[in-house]
Amino acid sequence: MALENGGIFGSHPLDRAGIHRNNQDWMAQKLTAAESLVLPIYHGRPFVLPPRAPGQGRELGFVRLSMLETYVNQGMPLVFLGMDDKDRAYFAMDLSGAGDVRRQGPLAELGKFEDGRALAMELPDGDPAMLAQALALFNWHSTHGFCAKCGAQTVMADAGYKRDCPSCGAEHFPRTDPVVIMLATNGDKALLGRGKGFPDGMFSALAGFVEHGETLEEAVAREVEEEAGIKVRRVSYFQTQPWPYPYSLMIGCYAEAANEEIVLGDDELEEARWVDRGTIIDVIEGRGDGSLWVPPPMAIAHHLIRNWAFGD
Ligand SMILES: [Zn+2]
Structure with missing residues (x-):
């Protein structure tokens, strides 16, 4: 673990590409690109794939975004994590509102949803940082659905890095x-x-x-x-x-x-x-x-x- 860079949830491996978050054309292209990946999260638990070979560790369960198209169409919360050095886009999706995705749908049988705290030490470098980014964002979104100024329902914007209030125009940013x-x-x-x-x-x-x-x-x-x-x-x-x-x-x-x-x-x-x-x-x-x-x-x-x- 690269502790000198900030402990086990540090050492983020992606380019966060923040300048593109509010570029809707760019984001739409990434959302439909065949190579784009997404980490499903279910009630705060990340999706985890079994080891690729005996003796190897487990890793975060990034799957093709196209595989979860049904959930994208259902409007499940989706946030942008960043880009890797092969120009692939990484996202995370909160499936807590999609029914029991552990037993039904494309993810059933493929892997498991597990507690990130218990899992973090087993993951390869960089995975826990992406997990921290996704979990913290979803924790914030799930508790900030209403405008702190006027009380109206807010909507996610900028690929997950903002919530806008359509009623009074207030912008709300994720908090740390x-x-x-x-x-x-x-x-x-x-x-x-x-x-x-x-x-x-x-x-x-x-x-x-x-x-x-x-x-x-x-x-x-x-x-x-x-x-x-x-x-x-x-x-x-x-x-x-x-x-x-x-x-x-x-x-x-x-x-x-x-x-x-x-x-x-x-x-x-x-x-x-x-x-x-x-x-x-x-x-x-x-x-x-x-x-x-x-x-x-x-x-x-x-x-x-x-x-x-x-x-x-
Ligand atoms: Zn408002």
């Missing part, structure tokens, strides 16, 4: 929610917390939404103090990771702690503790006793913690 996720450190110890509802023994970096009128550094400092009573004096950037549940961008940071005493504050954490580097290394290398573990590699938290522990 920035979330800071930070590892506060104090010398050779890092602050790990357990959110309510975490699986038994899982500890992670702290996280929270960035508020309006706030820098990332301020958001990091505020969240660490609110959640654990720790003040921070220096914040540095690590990397980001798209997280399409529903449409966030996780912004990984480090924060140098100015005090050590933990005071749980805003009711988000069940427990927080300072964990020394050696313990974290043991846990990541599988020598832990199971009483404490950190999120798996598909989460930016894993890399934030690992990168600090191993200093790489």
